[in-house]
Amino acid sequence: MRPFLVRVLVPLLAVLLSAGCGLRPTGPADGGRAPTGVAPGVTLYFIGGDGELQPDFRDSGRLGTVSDAVSLLIAGPGPTSGLSTGIAAVSTTRVVVTTGPEVLTVLVPLAMDEVTPQGIDQIVCTALGVHVQSGGAEDTEVRVGFTTGGRESEELRTCPLIG
């Protein structure tokens, strides 16, 4: 009995005792994905001279929010850029964005007939781009809500350039 006691039980007890005492320091361990969201500016999508969707980097010094970006998009490309837009000019550019799981809902101050299909892609790509840059998932889908409502406002869309 004694050899068993000395050889097995004592080390076992010692290990158990040391295991129970407080929180011991550890080496560096992984803590998960790093946060993101800083950017030197925001990327908007307009239509280029060849009629294709084209990113337009605005050097705003920061990324800003999705609604800021979409508001900026509705405000238009400006006269000197050589880009065109599929969104009609409106007086108000107030945009409301709700971020849900897997779905980004963007409510724009536009009626359905004020936006071309390419204009819808512009909105989706701009919103999704900012969402991804602030750490969102790339396979997030975007629902664009129009003032006119209807079936188009319920549709889940993705950007042809992203994801």
Add this chain to the structure above:
Amino acid sequence: MTGGLRRAGAWAHRLRPRGLRTRLLVAFVLVTVVGAAAAAWAAAGSAGTALVDGAQERLTGTVADRVAALAPELDYPPDEEGLDRLRAAVGPNTLVTYEDLRSADADAPGPGIGPVRDAVRERDRISVRRITDDGAPKLLIGMPVMLTDTDGARTPSGIEVYTVRDLSGVEGQIDVLTRSAVAASALALPLAVLLALLAARGVLRPVRDLRDTARRLADGDLGARTVPQGADELAALTATVNEMAASLQESMAQMERMRADARRFASDVSHELRTPLSTLTAVVDVLASAADRMEADDRESVELAVTETRRLVALVEELMEVSRFDAGSAALRLEEVDAAEAVRDCLRARGWTDRVAVEADGPVGLLADRRRLDVIVANLVGNALRHGAPPVRVRVAGDGDGGEGTGGGEVRIEVADEGPGLPEDVLPHVFDRFYKGDAARTRTPGSGLGLAIALENARLHGGDLVAENTEGGARFVLRLPRDPGGDRDGGHGVGHPGGHADGPGHGEEER
């Protein structure tokens, strides 16, 4: 180290319990408590780990969320003021760096940040490290802030956030867990003792029963048995012991039967011989009285017949005496006897007075059976005269309070001769029945029962008779208690079959 271990071993050896019950108890308690402790510690340990992991994840997640919430509002590349904003958002104990720029508060993590910074830069992921600061457990969290492209590609922005969070609360929770584990282990202790005692009782009771039975068997109670219980090894052992006892009892009974048969046979033979022998004796006596008128040859034959007939009668009488001893029916008739006088009477009656010297310091009184005392002395003296060499001396002495007829003390009667003594191989058998010391002289007048009867008579008195060799020859020492009734416990061998109760010694017991 080795010496210490050896010392510990010696210590453990000294403490090693001897009793089966103690060993069972210790082993049981050790195993149970260690098991309970191991289970409790393991449970507490894993629960503690889960607690710590959860807390660390929560703390890290909170910091990362705060950084991520502010990041889109932050100018990039940041200036001093931007870093201060980020640090304020994260909370106290925070350091924010961007290339050469630094923003830190008073309790910001300083030294010890190195390994975390290395891990942060190497992996571009959050890195955590548990540290101890002023004895308190802390969590050091380091994270880079990433630049993400619109297509999801991530590159480090150069902004890094390091902050320290307190883990004392978690440690407190773990301490509570540990204390419960200790308490649970302690709870197992009395339970283990109880169980061990129960188990020990279950195992040890049959052992104790068996021991008691064995002891009773050893003490002569051949009827002792243990009822086997259950079907384990102990029950098998019990059954074996029972079988052994039964077989022993059977053997003893058989032997006793055979001995009883032999005694009865000797007794019956003696009785059967007595009647024809008395007739024969009468006839021989008539023949002897007519011998004077016979021819010399005839007279010799008649004298031989007379001698042999008397020997036969004496032998049969001694056989009957031995049978009475064996049957326990020998009666002791105690009376006041002066041992010295009894010895002289004995010698006088046999005509040995001039051949034997008697030494006695005055009268030596004792309570004895006069006839039996005479038989003993006659046997011893006759033996000495026949086998030893003169001078034969009889010494009578008493010790204790030697007053007339009083109890206590004993009387010694020594019969010594100056012959060659007893051979060493004869000495142990000298009191055996029909044992003759000199094989060549089987035709000597002795029956071979004389010394055996003398010893039985001595024991009947509660005394003893021993044979020994001195420098000058053989010596027989007879020791008799002065009062056989008053020294009952000191008696040897054959008991007192009620004989002394009707003797004169009865009144002496009051003293």
